[in-house]
Amino acid sequence: MTKLIAEIKKRNSFLVTAHIDPDGDSIGSQLAMASLLREMGKRVLVVNEQRPPRKYRFLAHADEIVTRIPDGFTYETAVILDAASLKRLGRVSEYVQGKFIINIDHHPTNLRFGDINWVVPRASSTSELVFRLVRRIGVKLGGERASHLYTGVLTDTGGFKFPNTTPDALRMASVLVKEGADPSYIATQVYLSKSIDELFLLSRLLATVEVHGGVATMQLTRGMMKDTKLNTEGFSDHVLQLRGIGMGVLFKELDGKVKVSLRSRGEIDVSELAKIFGGGGHESAAACLVAGRLSEVKRKVLTQAKKLYGRDYLGE
Amino acid sequence: MTKLIAEIKKRNSFLVTAHIDPDGDSIGSQLAMASLLREMGKRVLVVNEQRPPRKYRFLAHADEIVTRIPDGFTYETAVILDAASLKRLGRVSEYVQGKFIINIDHHPTNLRFGDINWVVPRASSTSELVFRLVRRIGVKLGGERASHLYTGVLTDTGGFKFPNTTPDALRMASVLVKEGADPSYIATQVYLSKSIDELFLLSRLLATVEVHGGVATMQLTRGMMKDTKLNTEGFSDHVLQLRGIGMGVLFKELDGKVKVSLRSRGEIDVSELAKIFGGGGHESAAACLVAGRLSEVKRKVLTQAKKLYGRDYLGE
Numbered sequence: 001m002t003k004l005i006a007e008i009k010k011r012n013s014f015l016v017t018a019h020i021d022p023d024g025d026s027i028g029s030q031l032a033m034a035s036l037l038r039e040m041g042k043r044v045l046v047v048n049e050q051r052p053p054r055k056y057r058f059l060a061h062a063d064e065i066v067t068r069i070p071d072g073f074t075y076e077t078a079v080i081l082d083a084a085s086l087k088r089l090g091r092v093s094e095y096v097q098g099k100f101i102i103n104i105d106h107h108p109t110n111l112r113f114g115d116i117n118w119v120v121p122r123a124s125s126t127s128e129l130v131f132r133l134v135r136r137i138g139v140k141l142g143g144e145r146a147s148h149l150y151t152g153v154l155t156d157t158g159g160f161k162f163p164n165t166t167p168d169a170l171r172m173a174s175v176l177v178k179e180g181a182d183p184s185y186i187a188t189q190v191y192l193s194k195s196i197d198e199l200f201l202l203s204r205l206l207a208t209v210e211v212h213g214g215v216a217t218m219q220l221t222r223g224m225m226k227d228t229k230l231n232t233e234g235f236s237d238h239v240l241q242l243r244g245i246g247m248g249v250l251f252k253e254l255d256g257k258v259k260v261s262l263r264s265r266g267e268i269d270v271s272e273l274a275k276i277f278g279g280g281g282h283e284s285a286a287a288c289l290v291a292g293r294l295s296e297v298k299r300k301v302l303t304q305a306k307k308l309y310g311r312d313y314l315g316e
Numbered sequence: 317m318t319k320l321i322a323e324i325k326k327r328n329s330f331l332v333t334a335h336i337d338p339d340g341d342s343i344g345s346q347l348a349m350a351s352l353l354r355e356m357g358k359r360v361l362v363v364n365e366q367r368p369p370r371k372y373r374f375l376a377h378a379d380e381i382v383t384r385i386p387d388g389f390t391y392e393t394a395v396i397l398d399a400a401s402l403k404r405l406g407r408v409s410e411y412v413q414g415k416f417i418i419n420i421d422h423h424p425t426n427l428r429f430g431d432i433n434w435v436v437p438r439a440s441s442t443s444e445l446v447f448r449l450v451r452r453i454g455v456k457l458g459g460e461r462a463s464h465l466y467t468g469v470l471t472d473t474g475g476f477k478f479p480n481t482t483p484d485a486l487r488m489a490s491v492l493v494k495e496g497a498d499p500s501y502i503a504t505q506v507y508l509s510k511s512i513d514e515l516f517l518l519s520r521l522l523a524t525v526e527v528h529g530g531v532a533t534m535q536l537t538r539g540m541m542k543d544t545k546l547n548t549e550g551f552s553d554h555v556l557q558l559r560g561i562g563m564g565v566l567f568k569e570l571d572g573k574v575k576v577s578l579r580s581r582g583e584i585d586v587s588e589l590a591k592i593f594g595g596g597g598h599e600s601a602a603a604c605l606v607a608g609r610l611s612e613v614k615r616k617v618l619t620q621a622k623k624l625y626g627r628d629y630l631g632e
Binding site for chain 2: 008163194200204207
């Protein structure tokens with residue numbers, strides 16, 4: 001961290017970015033990092049391929065995240081957060097070419113593509129790393145940054161329910177709340193802001209649950225998804241509410257393809273299954289896109305799952 | 317706390333009890349307290365009106381909680397946990413008559429019915445108080461007690477989502493995880509152990525959601541609840557997933573009566589509304605039992621809610 005801090009101190013202008021399909025940790029760590037750099041007197045621009053999802057827009061300065069670089073903004077350094085590879089930046093990867101790259105991440109699969117790589121797989125979240133950086137540099141946390149970082153650790157630990165809910169993650173959460181993060185307000189924004197139509201869709205989704213051995217499945221057909229603006233983020237976690245299963249799958253019908261979201265409780269590595277179908281992800285959350293009709297894709301995925309993990313292992 | 321510890325030290329036999337309709341905090345704090353007393357060389361019996369719900373039976377020694385006193389067990393002291401009044405003990409209140417009563421609780425409405433009363437309304441949970449007691453007495457926490465107390469603070473803060481998620485609650489959680497509580501395993505037991513029929517019932521429940529100004533309602537009719545063994549604990553929280561509402565109500569049809577479960581996000585005090593109908597509870601979670609048909613009870617409760625809080629306050 002000493003070398004990282006030395007590099008930050010001697011540089012003046014920064015692009016701060018993170019992975020596509022932004023989540024609470026990538027947005028939270030970005031906003032806190034940008035705010036830290038500004039407090040250190042740096043020029044900063046926060047760029048992502050996409051704007052933050054609605055539920056994260058309550059965060060201070062979330063509206064300053066842009067999707068392209070405005071004319072005239074020059075920068076020497078790119079800080080890339082929460083991204084295992086440059087490919088994960090989408091279109092933004094072009095912006096970081098030829099720049100000095102600082103890579104801060106907690107994914108074990110990180111490719112160490114930076115000029116400086118600070119990759120800590122045992123950290124709960126990238127926000128936990130930015131938290132440590134703020135403390136080490138000695139800048140006051142403050143309520144805004146505390147809220148950014150709390151949102152990151154809250155969402156990346158699945159609301160303190162995933163196995164990465166470490167003593168360090170919880171102690172950091174305690175400090176952040178003391179510094180002004182409001183846990184109840186943040187949880188409300190992130191988890192409790194569904195529209196009534198989203199709730200009805202969830203109701204219909206839960207009616208499709210099936211159990212196949214240790215695998216539970218759910219499906220969203222195009223008929224159910226008439227209003228495509230409905231937010232289905234987090235829906236794939238619902239099937240894990242069932243006892244006695246090892247893995248949950250959400251099949252979402254798209255145009256000629258099916259998006260397959262895989263979840264496990266940490267005992268099996270669902271990213272292996274995703275890889276077979278050309279996808280990827282984490283041990284406990286992965287996804288792939290499979291061509292074909294829903295019923296067909298479902299059969300293929302279940303067949304592969306049984307081959308890969310075995311019936312016994314899925315706890316029939 | 318000094319006087320409390322002195323009393324515990326000089327006494328030999330204890331009945332440990334808590335409120336009816338046991339929850340994670342009452343069971344967790346009871347089991348940890350009993351285990352602490354045993355380690356101090358005391359004779360201990362844990363008694364409740366009801367057995368713990370299935371989802372808490374993973375806790376060590378949960379099967380030792382009895383619902384009546386076995387012949388021959390004598391005791392001089394009753395430790396009453398997480399109960400605001402003796403009435404809240406149900407039938408067990410007879411067992412504590414004439415005994416030396418130690419009252420440990422975090423409900424602001426606690427009636428201080430004990431010979432010693434340790435009531436701390438700003439504590440997140442009764443488990444937080446037992447945690448402090450264990451630390452002060454200087455007994456090692458250990459994995460079992462850590463899991464008991466983690467379950468208590470987890471459930472009483474609504475999975476670290478309610479306003480009582482204080483820095484102290486999170487710091488304690490951090491210590492408990494370090495001492496051996498497994499946050500992911502415990503969350504799975506408590507929140508992710510539904511049967512498929514319970515999931516289907518939840519699906520049907522979500523289909524009944526209505527929004528009336530700032531109040532969201534749901535209902536469980538007797539027709540939906542044909543299998544009365546299904547566990548509906550936690551169902552009342554689901555309506556709070558909706559954005560823009562101030563209060564959620566679950567109406568559950570019973571024999572000639574309706575159980576009304578009230579939830580708020582902390583901005584209004586739903587226990588006031590429960591009191592009008594002869595019920596009670598906390599600011600953010602309260603309940604009452606109202607005679608009459610479901611549609612009738614619903615109209616009455618909504619009318620009173622609007623009178624009490626006003627349309628504006630409920631954030632229409």
